[in-house]
Amino acid sequence: MKAWQGRFISGSSDLLEKFNASIGFDYKLFSQDIKGSMAHSTMLAEIGILTAKECEAIQNGLAEIEFDLKKVIEEGKTDFDIKYEDIHMMIESLLIDKIGDIGKKLHTARSRNDQVAVDLRLYVVHKVTEIQNQTASLMKLLLELSEAYVDDILPGYTHLQRAQPIRLGFHLMTYYQMFKRDYERLTDTLKRTSVLPLGSGALAGVNYKTNRELLKNLLDFNEISEHAMDAVSDRDFVIEFNSVVAIMMMHLSRFSEELILWSSSEYAFVEISDAYTTGSSIMPQKKNPDVAELVRGKTGRVYGNLMSILTVMKGLPLAYNKDMQEDKEGLFDSVETIQMCLEVFTAMLSETRFNTVEMNKAAKQGFLNATDLADYLVMKGLPFRECHHITGSIVKICVQTGCAIEDLSLSQLKQFSALFDSDVYKHLELSSVVEAKKSYGSTSKESTLEMIHKAKTYMDQL
Ligand code: ARG
Numbered sequence: 001m002k003a004w005q006g007r008f009i010s011g012s013s014d015l016l017e018k019f020n021a022s023i024g025f026d027y028k029l030f031s032q033d034i035k036g037s038m039a040h041s042t043m044l045a046e047i048g049i050l051t052a053k054e055c056e057a058i059q060n061g062l063a064e065i066e067f068d069l070k071k072v073i074e075e076g077k078t079d080f081d082i083k084y085e086d087i088h089m090m091i092e093s094l095l096i097d098k099i100g101d102i103g104k105k106l107h108t109a110r111s112r113n114d115q116v117a118v119d120l121r122l123y124v125v126h127k128v129t130e131i132q133n134q135t136a137s138l139m140k141l142l143l144e145l146s147e148a149y150v151d152d153i154l155p156g157y158t159h160l161q162r163a164q165p166i167r168l169g170f171h172l173m174t175y176y177q178m179f180k181r182d183y184e185r186l187t188d189t190l191k192r193t194s195v196l197p198l199g200s201g202a203l204a205g206v207n208y209k210t211n212r213e214l215l216k217n218l219l220d221f222n223e224i225s226e227h228a229m230d231a232v233s234d235r236d237f238v239i240e241f242n243s244v245v246a247i248m249m250m251h252l253s254r255f256s257e258e259l260i261l262w263s264s265s266e267y268a269f270v271e272i273s274d275a276y277t278t279g280s281s282i283m284p285q286k287k288n289p290d291v292a293e294l295v296r297g298k299t300g301r302v303y304g305n306l307m308s309i310l311t312v313m314k315g316l317p318l319a320y321n322k323d324m325q326e327d328k329e330g331l332f333d334s335v336e337t338i339q340m341c342l343e344v345f346t347a348m349l350s351e352t353r354f355n356t357v358e359m360n361k362a363a364k365q366g367f368l369n370a371t372d373l374a375d376y377l378v379m380k381g382l383p384f385r386e387c388h389h390i391t392g393s394i395v396k397i398c399v400q401t402g403c404a405i406e407d408l409s410l411s412q413l414k415q416f417s418a419l420f421d422s423d424v425y426k427h428l429e430l431s432s433v434v435e436a437k438k439s440y441g442s443t444s445k446e447s448t449l450e451m452i453h454k455a456k457t458y459m460d461q462l
Contacts, residue, residue, distance in 0.1 A: 154359035162366035273351035305330030
């Protein structure tokens with residue numbers, strides 16, 4: 001007999017049991033569920049629904065169940081009996097088995113609807129902190145690398161065509177900025193996730209004067225939900241978290257894509273260590289960037305999880321509907337995926353060698369100083385559009401003859417404009433081109449070091 005079967009004449013079909021059960025995945029919420037029940041029972045005692053003794057018996061029972069479940073789950077024995085239906089019913093029935101009738105009082109002033117909402121919110125809050133710590137490690141590594149490679153120059157690209165020379169430290173700091181925003185987006189989600197739904201009952205509130213302030217404090221939430229029906233029917237926080245994780249995966253995927261390109265012999269800008277690359281079963285020479293490729297590939301499933309929960313929620317009438325049980329697997333999958341990706345990506349990056357000689361060589365080919373040649377003429381008083389045109393004609397000649405701009409003699413340059421002087425060659429050097437960038441946030445050494453310094457101060461206060 002199930003806890004809710006009083007009004008039923010006959011039992012459930014085996015098919016229903018199998019189809020309906022969520023214990024196969026929501027066992028992952030066991031510690032949150034117990035935490036919630038601990039707080040709930042303390043509160044029930046405080047408002048006189050449980051005696052101090054009953055509360056103690058319940059809490060001792062719950063503590064033992066938590067200890068046992070932790071052990072069983074760590075041992076990988078997670079094939080819980082589907083007769084339990086879900087984690088909430090399982091823990092309640094284990095409690096009743098353990099302490100008898102007193103256990104039956106725990107569900108007073110509570111519904112599984114506010115129970116599952118509180119569990120899920122506790123889970124997301126907990127995971128946000130873990131993911132933020134992992135993100136911070138990656139950000140720290142990026143700062144170290146940026147500082148170490150501040151003097152090395154590589155081509156910066158637009159349209160995947162060589163555009164202008166930049167510092168490698170500057171390039172890497174781009175990723176730091178992305179992950180910093182991801183870190184902050186995670187913090188932002190807490191504002192709407194750290195809200196206590198417990199005490200809302202099934203949808204309308206409960207017939208007891210529950211002390212929700214106490215629950216909020218016991219469970220470390222920042223706020224209390226203001227509306228019972230909203231509290232049990234809202235899964236925005238899951239959607240928001242999934243979308244933040246999707247954005248973060250997009251960043252990891254772009255970075256991965258770049259490492260994949262850079263480790264090809266066409267670029268040869270990086271070599272990922274043996275520990276984080278794989279070989280081929282047939283081609284003996286191969287060294288493949290599987291980790292980066294898998295991170296890029298796993299981005300797809302995280303996007304899928306976001307689409308899935310958005311779609312589950314879009315047609316639901318108020319309040320709780322069983323469809324919402326489908327919120328969990330995608331959430332757990334996105335959490336596990338981002339955590340694994342952050343861990344392995346950071347480890348791989350820390351063992352990646354940057355081939356700065358090759359980068360420098362590449363930066364010397366492809367007329368990356370052309371914009372600066374145009375700016376040289378601007379400095380001599382010509383309007384930029386005219387300078388652009390003149391420089392374009394010079395590049396055309398260089399392409400035809402297969403030389404670099406700086407290979408042209410002064411008299412050759414003067415054929416394009418009388419304003420060229422011998423000081424032009426200094427302006428065309430890679431280091432001058434990079435240092436000529438004076439705007440705030442540019443790739444000059446001073447500016448790049450300033451970014452790194454600012455970032456370090458930021459990291460110190462996290
Ligand atoms: N296993 C359910 C879920 O994940 C728990 C809530 C069940 N509530 C209900 N009214 N049947 O959504």
